[in-house]
Amino acid sequence: MSATHLPRRQLGAAAVIITVGVVLTALSIWVVTSVDHQRLPIVMGVGGLMLTVLAALGTRLLVRARSDAENTEEQRSLFVRLQRALLPHVTPTIPRMEIASRYVAGATGVDIGGDWYSVIAVDEERFAFVVGDVSGHGVDAVAVMAHARFTLRAYLVDGDTPELALQKCSRQFDITVDDHLITALVGIGNWRTGEFVLANAGHPPPLLVTADRTDFVSIPIGPPLGIGPSSYKALTFTLASGSTLIAYTDGLIERRTERIDDGLQRLVDVVEPIVREPVEDLVTTTLASMRDDDAADDIAVLALRRVDA
Amino acid sequence: MAEISEEVRDGLCVVRVAGDLDLAVIEAFVEAVRASLSRCEACELDLGAVSFIDSSGLGALVRLRKESDAQGTPLRLTNVTEATARLLQLMGLTEVLDVRTGQD
Numbered sequence: 374m375s376a377t378h379l380p381r382r383q384l385g386a387a388a389v390i391i392t393v394g395v396v397l398t399a400l401s402i403w404v405v406t407s408v409d410h411q412r413l414p415i416v417m418g419v420g421g422l423m424l425t426v427l428a429a430l431g432t433r434l435l436v437r438a439r440s441d442a443e444n445t446e447e448q449r450s451l452f453v454r455l456q457r458a459l460l461p462h463v464t465p466t467i468p469r470m471e472i473a474s475r476y477v478a479g480a481t482g483v484d485i486g487g488d489w490y491s492v493i494a495v496d497e498e499r500f501a502f503v504v505g506d507v508s509g510h511g512v513d514a515v516a517v518m519a520h521a522r523f524t525l526r527a528y529l530v531d532g533d534t535p536e537l538a539l540q541k542c543s544r545q546f547d548i549t550v551d552d553h554l555i556t557a558l559v560g561i562g563n564w565r566t567g568e569f570v571l572a573n574a575g576h577p578p579p580l581l582v583t584a585d586r587t588d589f590v591s592i593p594i595g596p597p598l599g600i601g602p603s604s605y606k607a608l609t610f611t612l613a614s615g616s617t618l619i620a621y622t623d624g625l626i627e628r629r630t631e632r633i634d635d636g637l638q639r640l641v642d643v644v645e646p647i648v649r650e651p652v653e654d655l656v657t658t659t660l661a662s663m664r665d666d667d668a669a670d671d672i673a674v675l676a677l678r679r680v681d682a
Numbered sequence: 683m684a685e686i687s688e689e690v691r692d693g694l695c696v697v698r699v700a701g702d703l704d705l706a707v708i709e710a711f712v713e714a715v716r717a718s719l720s721r722c723e724a725c726e727l728d729l730g731a732v733s734f735i736d737s738s739g740l741g742a743l744v745r746l747r748k749e750s751d752a753q754g755t756p757l758r759l760t761n762v763t764e765a766t767a768r769l770l771q772l773m774g775l776t777e778v779l780d781v782r783t784g785q786d
Contacts, residue, residue: 508737509705549748554741556773575774594774600744601778629702629734632765633772 452485452512453478459519464492467500469564469614471678473656479510479624479669486671487514487553488622489522493529498565501529504620504675505557506576517553521546521598525559535559535572536605539595543574546599555598558620567612567679572605574598579620580640582648583613587641590618617652617678619644624670625663639663652678683707684732686714695722696760700731703739711739715746719755730761740773747779758782 457476464472474490487507494500503525507518524545528538538559546555556575562568571579571590575597578589595605612618626636643662647655656676664672684701695718699711718725727743729735735743743759750757758780762770767783770776 506737508741548741548744552741552745554737554744573774575772577772594772596774596778597744600748623737633769 449485452515455485455512455515459515459522460489465494465500467492467494467562467564469680469682470500470562471652471680472676473652474675475656475660475673477624477660477664477672479671485512485515486510486624487518488624488671488673489518490620490673490675491522491526492675493526495529495532495561498563499561500564501526501535501559501561502620502675502677503529503557503559504576504579504622504673505555506622506673508554509552514553517546517551517555521555521557525557529559529561534607535561535570536607539572539574539598539605540603543596543598543600543603548597548599551599554600556623557598558592560618560620562612562677564679567614568609569612569618570607570609572607574603574605577621577623577626577637579618580644581610581612582617582619582644584615587645587648589637612677612679614679614681617648617655617676619655619659619674619676621674622670622672624668624672625660625674627670628665652676684711686711688714688718690718690722693723695719695725696728697725698728698731702734702736703729703732703742704734704736705738708738708742712742712746715757716749719746719750719753719757722755724756724758725750726758726760728761729759729766730763732763732766735766735769740769740775743779744775756780 460476464474472492474492476488476490478485487509489503489505491503492500493502503522505518505521505525507514507521521542524542525538528541533541539557548554558571558573558576558579560569560571571592573592573594575594578592581588581590590608590610592608593606596603626640627633628636640659640663643659644655647658650658656674660672660674684699684703684707686707687698689696689698697715697718703711715725715727747757760782762781762783764783767781770779770781
C-alpha cells in the first residue's frame with residue numbers, strides 16, 4: 374500500500390470505462406448505419422440504457438478506489454498519531470544537559486514501527502534515558518513498544534540500575550508469544566558528576582563524541598528482551614563537559630546492501646565534521662545525511678550533551 | 683525475494699535460504715523450518731547465501747530456536763557469513779543461537 378495506490382486504482386477504473394465506452398460507441402455507429410430505420414428508436418433506447426448502467430458501475434468503481442485510498446491514509450494517520458502520543462512531548466529539563474530527540478516514521482504505507490526514546494528524571498542529580506526498538510510494524514508493534522517503554526520507565530523511576538531494569542523487563546516478555554524482538558539501550562546519568570552507567574539489550578552501540586575522538590561505546594551486549602533468562606552487564610564512564618552521547622535505533626545505520634560496520638562507519642563520518650554544532654542541529658543534520666528517502670524502517674535518535682555549569 | 687529449499691539426509695533436515703531473509707519471506711521460512719523440526723532428529727539452517735536479515739528475520743530465528751529447544755530437536759545455523767555473524771553479535775544473539783561459521 375503506497376501513496377501511488379489511489380491514482381493506480383482510479384486509472385484502472387477509468388481505463389475500463391473508456392475501453393467499454395469506445396467499444397459501445399463503435400457498436401452503435403455500426404448499428405445506426407446498418408439496421409433499418411424503423412428499429413432505430415429501440416436500438417437507441419437499449420444503447421442508452423447500457424450506457425447508464427455502465428456510468429453507474431464506473432462511478433461505483435471510482436468511489437470505491439477513492440475510499441480504499443482514504444482508509445489507508447486514515448489508518449496511517451491514526452498509527453502516526455498513536456506513535457506520537459506514546460513518545461514524550463517534552464523531555465524533562467536536566468541541568469547542564471542539552472538534549473535533542475527525534476522520531477521519524479518509515480517512508481511508506483501504514484508500516485508504523487515500534488522505535489521509541491525516553492528521558493526520565495530520577496532524583497535531584499540523576500536521570501535515566503532509553504532508546505528502544507520493537508521489531509515489526511503496525512499496531513501490534515506499537516502496543517509492545519508501549520508495554521516495554523512504560524515497564525522500563527517504572528523500574529528506572531524506582532531506582533533500579535540499567536542492568537537490573539533490563540533484566541526485570543526481559544521477564545515481562547516472551548518472544549514466542551509476543552512475536553517481536555525488543556532491543557533497548559538504557560542509561561542513567563548524573564548531571565553533576567558526569568558519571569554515566571549504560572546497559573545494552575541487543576541494541577546498536579551509542580556514539581560518544583568527545584573533544585578529541587568520535588567512537589562507539591563498547592557496552593557488554595546482552596540478548597534482546599523476552600527471549601529467556603538474561604542478565605546484563607553495565608559500563609560506567611564519565612561524560613566530560615562538551616561531550617555528546619548519541620543513541621539511535623538500527624534504522625539510522627542499516628541499509629540492505631551494506632554491512633552493518635559500514636553503516637556504523639558512515640555514522641562516524643557524518644557526525645565527525647559537525648560535532649561542534651548545537652545538539653539540535655547535530656541531530657537534524659545527522660538524520661538528513663543518514664536516512665534514505667525511501668527507507669522503510671522507522672528511526673529514533675536521542676542525543677545528550679553535557680555542558681559547563 | 684529469498685529462495686527457500688529443503689533437503690533431508692540421514693534424519694538431518696537442512697533448510698537453505700538464499701537472498702534477503704525479511705518480512706516478505708518470513709512466514710514461508712518459519713513454516714519450512716517447523717515442518718523440518720517435526721520430521722527430523724536435527725535441523726540445520728544454511729545461511730551461507732543470505733544477503734540480508736531484517737529484525738523480523740532475526741526474531742524468527744530466535745523463535746524457532748525456542749521452539750526447537752522445547753521439542754528437544756537441535757537447531758543450528760550453518761555457513762554463517764562474516765556479515766551475518768557480526769550482526770548476530772551486535773544483537774547479543776551469539777549466545778542464544780547455535781552459530782557455526784565454517785562448513786560442517
